Amino acid sequence: xxxxxxxxxxxxxxxxxxxxxxxxxxxxxxxxxxxxxxxxxxxxxxxxxxxxxxxxxxxxxxxxxxxxxxxxxxxxxxxxxxxxxxxxxxxxxxxxxxxxxxxxxxxxxxxxxxxxxxxxxxxxxxxxxxxxxxxxxxxxxxxxxxxxxxxxxxxxxxxxxxxxxxxxxxxxxxxxxxxxxxxxxxxxxxxxxxxxxxxxxxxxxxxxxxxxxxxxxxxxxxxxxxxxxxxxxxxxxxxxxxxxxxxxxxxxx
Numbered sequence: 001x002x003x004x005x006x007x008x009x010x011x012x013x014x015x016x017x018x019x020x021x022x023x024x025x026x027x028x029x030x031x032x033x034x035x036x037x038x039x040x041x042x043x044x045x046x047x048x049x050x051x052x053x054x055x056x057x058x059x060x061x062x063x064x065x066x067x068x069x070x071x072x073x074x075x076x077x078x079x080x081x082x083x084x085x086x087x088x089x090x091x092x093x094x095x096x097x098x099x100x101x102x103x104x105x106x107x108x109x110x111x112x113x114x115x116x117x118x119x120x121x122x123x124x125x126x127x128x129x130x131x132x133x134x135x136x137x138x139x140x141x142x143x144x145x146x147x148x149x150x151x152x153x154x155x156x157x158x159x160x161x162x163x164x165x166x167x168x169x170x171x172x173x174x175x176x177x178x179x180x181x182x183x184x185x186x187x188x189x190x191x192x193x194x195x196x197x198x199x200x201x202x203x204x205x206x207x208x209x210x211x212x213x214x215x216x217x218x219x220x221x222x223x224x225x226x227x228x229x230x231x232x233x234x235x236x237x238x239x240x241x242x243x244x245x246x247x248x249x250x251x252x253x
Contacts, residue, residue, distance in 0.1 A: 044086060047076070048087070051073075051086065052093070052096050054072055054076035055067055055072055055094075055096075058075060060136045063143075067090060067093065069090060103130075104126060104130070111123070116174070120169065121239070128216055131212065135209055142202070165191075165192065170184045176229055177229065179229050182227045194219040194220070194223060197219075198215050198216050210253065214243040214247045215247055218240060218244060
């Protein structure tokens with residue numbers, strides 16, 4: 001449940017289904033201000049917010065990504081029918097809790113560099129940043145990802161999430177970072193599996209939160225160096241050494 005996809009942050013994905021902010025109305029190139037919410041709509045928005053926060057708190061406290069609607073309603077201070085009335089289903093509540101997507105997009109838009117390789121690493125840092133800001137919540141969600149019987153995996157690992165990350169890898173190929181004979185989709189899958197293996201080590205406690213980001217970057221740099229055109233290997237060597245130093249320092253701390 002990414003507040004990712006996608007990945008959000010479980011590697012974020014773009015817009016979460018049914019939860020994207022409506023585009024502002026544009027008239028003659030001007031952006032029209034949104035009309036203020038009615039009292040009724042404001043009340044609904046406030047109750048939605050309470051339910052989403054209650055869901056996050058319950059996941060964090062119980063270590064269980066499954067949601068009891070009765071416990072959720074009680075925690076949010078609403079009737080049992082209210083979560084269904086406002087969201088329609090438990091799946092929709094899960095998607096709302098997963099909706100880190102808007103904040104991920106905002107951070108990524110302000111990441112700075114337009115160079116494709118740096119944007120790929122910036123996206124990794126942003127995604128991992130969500131996880132280490134709230135480890136109890138995200139460890140629970142990633143534990144659910146590794147449970148094939150849990151619906152959370154299908155919510156985090158979806159087509160939009162894959163499309164976002166694969167587009168970043170494809171942009172590095174277009175920029176000449178990768179050797180011409182490298183298959184972008186296969187490389188994306190290899191990178192994604194390395195990401196998942198690092199997350200599993202974090203979930204089970206083999207990696208600390210301080211080690212998480214540099215370990216992800218190290219894994220990506222190692223795989224990308226093997227796929228890189230000769231002129232880019234020096235850049236990736238530098239990333240390997242930088243993150244190797246950070247990993248070893250965190251292990252000694």
